[in-house]
Amino acid sequence: MKKFLTIALLLIVSNLAAAKEVKTDLNTLAQDYFTKMMATQAPNATAQDIENFLALMTDDVGSTHLPYVTDDSRQPDGKAQMRQGMSFYLGAHTEYSAKILNTFVFNDTAIAVRYRNSAKGIHPQNKQPINYTSTMMDVLEIENGKIAVIRKYHE
Template identity: 70%
Template sequence: MALLAAGPLWGEEIEINLHDFAQQYFAAMIATQAPAATEKELENYLALLTDDIGHTHLPYVTDDSRQPDGKEQMRKGMTYYLGAHTEYRAELLDVFTFNNSAVAIRYRNNVKGIHPQNSQPIVYAQTMMEVLEMENGKVAVIRKYHE
């Protein structure tokens, strides 16, 4: 009798091409920032994350603890800001891979919009780096830094 497995067995990691994954992640992430972004783009991005995703965006969010409802918390936060941009452009500058455990992307973005909480204009340009810690082919922890 043969046993077929559709996923990893007993701690076996899924191996993916991290450079290709970084390109896919970047495309999905920036799609969520577009002025016409919808829940579809948001769900495409969230599909790349573990359910218990941990997230930091220094200096604003410093706790990177993985929580059972981490993805749901991100969905809630990102839905609040969905469509807040009137203009969004981003350029992927660099991709750095670290064996099969992490990938970093460095990108520049230019943003204009209206803050949904206080209706004040948002205008900024910055260079960001996101370090993505991987687990079984998905992002388990996101660490965001900006210049």
């Protein structure tokens, strides 16, 4: 009887442990990232759109956007730094559109999202017109279901 109870308890404990291990669907995360990123660039973007986007990230997220930002070091306040940078540009666009061209999933550690975007607006610092169309690829490193590093590349 003791053997039976021991085996039953081991099975229950192992099933509970397995139930807590949640696998992140990286295709869904890629789409979520793109949708929430687009919302932060829209002419009517809000601080809440930035928060929705940042909710996908680790607190120490690292980010590059070559050639403008070259250091992707993860810092304890990485999310706060990203929030500050994104808030500076919030509402700078009068027009914005983007379309996913491809997504690539690399096991459970990385995603690449390739997209074409275009924007018009006024740069908040130098007040010069913004007008661009570009093809981008964001490579996202994933850690425990969250985005830990973002690397933006221009084609």
